[in-house]
Every structure is written in C-alpha cells, then in structure tokens.
Amino acid sequence: MDQLLAMRAFSRVVEAGSFTRAAESLDIPNTTMSKLVQELEAHLGVKLLQRTTRRVTVTPEGHDYYAKVTRVLRDLEDIDSSFSVARSNPRGNLRIDVGGLTARDVLIPLLPDFMTRYPDIRIDLGVADRSVDLISDNVDCVIRGGPLDNSSLVARSIGEATMVTCATPAYLKHYGVPAYPDELRNGHRLIGYLSTQTGRAMPFRFEHKGERTEIKIEHRLGINESNAHLAACVAGLGIVQTFAHAANTALREGSLVEILMKWRPPSYPFHVVYPQNRYVTHRLRVFIDWLLESFPARVRGIG
Structure with a gap:
C-alpha cells in the first residue's frame, strides 16, 4: 500500500x-x-x-x-x-472561483501579469455568481463581494467597488429621470438582482451624507446572474444597481446613464476567501499577495 x-x-x-x-x-x-x-x-x-x-x-x-x-x-x-527552487518558482495548480462581472472586468484583464510572473502556476477559473463549498469542491480560494457569514473561512480584504444606479437614455426619456430614491416607487421598472442563496431580490441601497437608505421594491424582472442582469439594463428593460467597473464602457459610450449620483450606493467590499484548516501553499500565497497589489485600483472607480 x-x-x-x-x-x-x-x-x-x-x-x-x-x-x-x-x-x-x-x-x-x-x-x-x-x-x-x-x-x-x-x-x-x-x-x-x-x-x-x-x-x-x-x-x-x-x-x-x-x-x-x-x-x-x-x-x-x-x-x-520551503526549498529555494519552489519558493522562487512556485508551481502547480490553483482552483479559483469568482463572480461573472468581476471575472470579466477585473480579474481576467489582470491575469496576463500574474501568469507572466508565475509561468509554472496553472489556473482553473470557475466563473459563477453562486456560492461554492471550498472544501467539497476542492477550490483553493474564491473572490467574493458583499458581507461574509462563514466564520470557518479566512477572508482578506482586497478592495471596494464603486456602485452605480443606471438606465438607458430611452428608458429615462419614457419614464422620466428620478431626482430622489423614493421616486423609484412610483411607476419605475426595476431589474432585481436575485440572491443565489435566498432567491430573493436584493434591495436598492443608497447613501447620502453618511446616511444610508434601503428600498425594497417589487421588481418586474429578476435575474440571478450578473452579466445577464447588466445586459437587461442595456436592453432598456429597467433600472439596475451594478458595479461601476462593469458599467464603465456603457456609461462612456452613452448607452447607459448614471442616475441619482448624489445617492450612490455604499461601496461594495471584496475579499479573497480560503479555508482556515487547509494549508496555504506557496502558489496560493503569491496569488493572494498579487491580488492585494493589483485588484483594488481596477475594482474601485469609474474611468
């Protein structure tokens, strides 16, 4: 044996x-x-x-x-x-899980730099908005946004994303441009982002001069995948709240317009998460260090 x-x-x-x-x-x-x-x-x-x-x-x-x-x-x-060759030239496979918009607009554009630095590390990238079980799915780490509720995991903060509320010019011409968050309750069509854990739509959140407001509204359309959620907004189906880094191109080109800019949603925290009872390999350590260096600037703002 x-x-x-x-x-x-x-x-x-x-x-x-x-x-x-x-x-x-x-x-x-x-x-x-x-x-x-x-x-x-x-x-x-x-x-x-x-x-x-x-x-x-x-x-x-x-x-x-x-x-x-x-x-x-x-x-x-x-x-x-611990040997010098392994430490200077980490190698092996990393399994990483990340949400759709974050993969598309943040991680994948950054990966050429990481893979140039560490040519002997292979990456298997799982892209989905659903939560994974790091242990049973044998995932080394996940990149996730929002509050964390699993104390058995280690979480390292890697940045905060700017959030925006937006719609198409045609939608705003037809339904009007809301001046205050409460006006969303009156005849506007909101596209809800459905939680993959609860199946319920996430509320629209706003912050103004340090005060936070949350509006729970009946949505006409709910979607549980971030790329499709943004695509529905671009198609003129209603108003969404989404990451600024995801909407950047559409906002610059004018196919989307940011609204309620004085009431932007609170910043959305991102973490890299891994099991606390699993040995952190050198290849995972260098990946986490690289994320801490590269991730924050790209996820942060508009431009």
Whole structure:
C-alpha cells in the first residue's frame, strides 16, 4: 500500500463527501480510490468511513484520523515548498472561483501579469455568481463581494467597488429621470438582482451624507446572474444597481446613464476567501499577495 497516497485519498473523500468527486480531484480512477481507503482501513484496523449507495459518512475514528492526517499532509507540503527552487518558482495548480462581472472586468484583464510572473502556476477559473463549498469542491480560494457569514473561512480584504444606479437614455426619456430614491416607487421598472442563496431580490441601497437608505421594491424582472442582469439594463428593460467597473464602457459610450449620483450606493467590499484548516501553499500565497497589489485600483472607480 502507498500509505501517503492512501492518506491523501481518504482526506479528499472526507472533504469532498464523495468517492467520485474525490477521485476526480486527484485524477485517479474511482475503483483505485475505493481500494486505497479499504487498504488504509485494513492497515489501521478501524472503520474510517461508512459507505452506502447514496452517501459517505465519516466515523468517529475517521474524524480523529482525518484531523491528524491533515496536519501531516500540511507539514509535508510545507517541507516541499520551503526549498529555494519552489519558493522562487512556485508551481502547480490553483482552483479559483469568482463572480461573472468581476471575472470579466477585473480579474481576467489582470491575469496576463500574474501568469507572466508565475509561468509554472496553472489556473482553473470557475466563473459563477453562486456560492461554492471550498472544501467539497476542492477550490483553493474564491473572490467574493458583499458581507461574509462563514466564520470557518479566512477572508482578506482586497478592495471596494464603486456602485452605480443606471438606465438607458430611452428608458429615462419614457419614464422620466428620478431626482430622489423614493421616486423609484412610483411607476419605475426595476431589474432585481436575485440572491443565489435566498432567491430573493436584493434591495436598492443608497447613501447620502453618511446616511444610508434601503428600498425594497417589487421588481418586474429578476435575474440571478450578473452579466445577464447588466445586459437587461442595456436592453432598456429597467433600472439596475451594478458595479461601476462593469458599467464603465456603457456609461462612456452613452448607452447607459448614471442616475441619482448624489445617492450612490455604499461601496461594495471584496475579499479573497480560503479555508482556515487547509494549508496555504506557496502558489496560493503569491496569488493572494498579487491580488492585494493589483485588484483594488481596477475594482474601485469609474474611468
């Protein structure tokens, strides 16, 4: 038995909650994954996992063994990455998850610089507005905006995005230009951004001289993906609140017009998030450091 591989296999099954997903993440056959865990259990003389056709459950002994094994695996990776070649030339695969507009307008335009600096780091970029489970999906880090509610994750602030309220000139000609946020309640068509977690539309938020206002309005159209949300506004379907960096081009070209500029929404915080119980590899460290250096200026404002 390759005990180190068996330990890695067992750890990934626990993290992924599935033999199939664990096998995919380690790029080994499902049958090999199952055999490795069985051999490890035989070697230890304890049952680590309870398997049925529908689910995998970790036994109490499995939980205890997993806690010890992850420390060993982190130490081994730390040893590998401590040598000068690895530190000066980080290599390997990074799995990163990011929302649609942020990927399109911020991260992807910046990536040529990172990939030139670190040519031996491969990136698998997951682009979606939905939240991912970093452990079960085997994601190294996510770039997310808004409030954070998971205390089991480490979050590093990487900048704040300017938000704008906007619509097309044709829409404003037909429905009028609102002078105050409360006027949005009277006959205007708002395009709601639907939370991927709750399915409910996010309220329109405004800030003026330090005072914040939140307006919950019945939307006629709700969309749960940020690119489509902005596209609906450009199509003249109504008013949206969105990132300034996403609307920049349309605002400069005149296909969108910013409204209620004195009541711009509060700045939207962005973080890079990763699991606190997972060893931070050198390649992830250099990526986070690069984000802290490069991300804030591009996400911040209009222009």
